[in-house]
Amino acid sequence: MKKIVASGKTIEDAVKSGLTELQVSAERVSVTVLEKPSKGLFGLIGVRAAKVELMLKPVPNQAAEAEPLVQTASVAAVDKSTAPAKDAILETERFIIEVARTMGLDITIARNDSKDGLVLALSGGGDLGMLIGRRGQTLDALQYLVNIVANRYSNSHLRIVLDAEDFRERRRKTLEDLSDRLAGHVIRTRKEVVLEPMAPHERKIIHSQLQNHAKVKTFSKGDEPNRRVVITLKS
Structure with a gap:
């Protein structure tokens, strides 16, 4: 399988850079974080960029995979023309729980409406800081992937805000x-x-x-x- 390494200021930027280079959508790749970004005081002096590996899947329109935080976390393909938003949200929550479990975390998810979209608030035992990351960079990267998953299942655009331990x-x-x-x-x-x-x-x-x-x-x-x-x- 073809794979490349991409970098950026954040994990999300690195993923976007890699997708642009490969000229494919996010569903066509598996993503592994190689290095998390590191910054100096107030972030005014950059120390290390984020680095990710994108592996191109051999056949499009198969199960969507995402690996920014774990080795395996996948969702099955779906016919969006018949998928109501509530089903898309359920599938998105299953995806988040699968990611968390692979990291050894047992979480619960609460739904809250906000002006920015549907908030999925994570809570539970274990170190949820693993899901948040430095200044929320890991949480932002996971939120990016969660929105891809949600809109893969929905026949209308969904905007999901991912939160953990009231980090936002x-x-x-x-x-x-x-x-x-x-x-x-x-x-x-x-x-x-x-x-x-x-x-x-x-x-x-x-x-x-x-x-x-x-x-x-x-x-x-x-x-x-x-x-x-x-x-x-x-x-």
């Missing part, structure tokens, strides 16, 4: 606190601050937190996946 809320609070601290730093030093590259939903948190600030403003610069938030003084 804790991360939001961390980013809001960071925004306030860096705004104070900009005011004291009168120098702008450029943050690490962030996913769009995390950049949105920074912008929202400071949008009504009296002395600083924010904007984004750069191209995905290296787009960054800049905090600077208002003129």
Whole structure:
């Protein structure tokens, strides 16, 4: 089987890079994480990029496999024309549980609706930090694959947000606190601050937190996946 190694700022970026190089969809490959990304203080200094191995499956439209965290986790092919959303969600939950069990984790899943989509909140025994990863990078990579699985089974587009131990809320609070601290730093030093590259939903948190600030403003610069938030003084 043909396989390649791809890298990127995050695991998701590395997977996307590999898919682009192979010119195939995610269902056509198996993914193995070789190296997780590592960053310096506040992510301003990159230390190590994420590295993944993508193996091309010999025949398309077979069982979908995903291996960013485990050796085997698969779902069967399905006729999307007759698949209601609730069945797609059930299959997605089975996929998540299979991934967790392969990692030695026994989890339960709660469903919650939000403005960003359906939230599947994971809880249970064991170290769920394995599913979260540094700054949520593993959780984001798994969420990416979960959305592929969900939409493989659904005849309408589904947006699923994957959470574990309230990480998303804790991360939001961390980013809001960071925004306030860096705004104070900009005011004291009168120098702008450029943050690490962030996913769009995390950049949105920074912008929202400071949008009504009296002395600083924010904007984004750069191209995905290296787009960054800049905090600077208002003129």
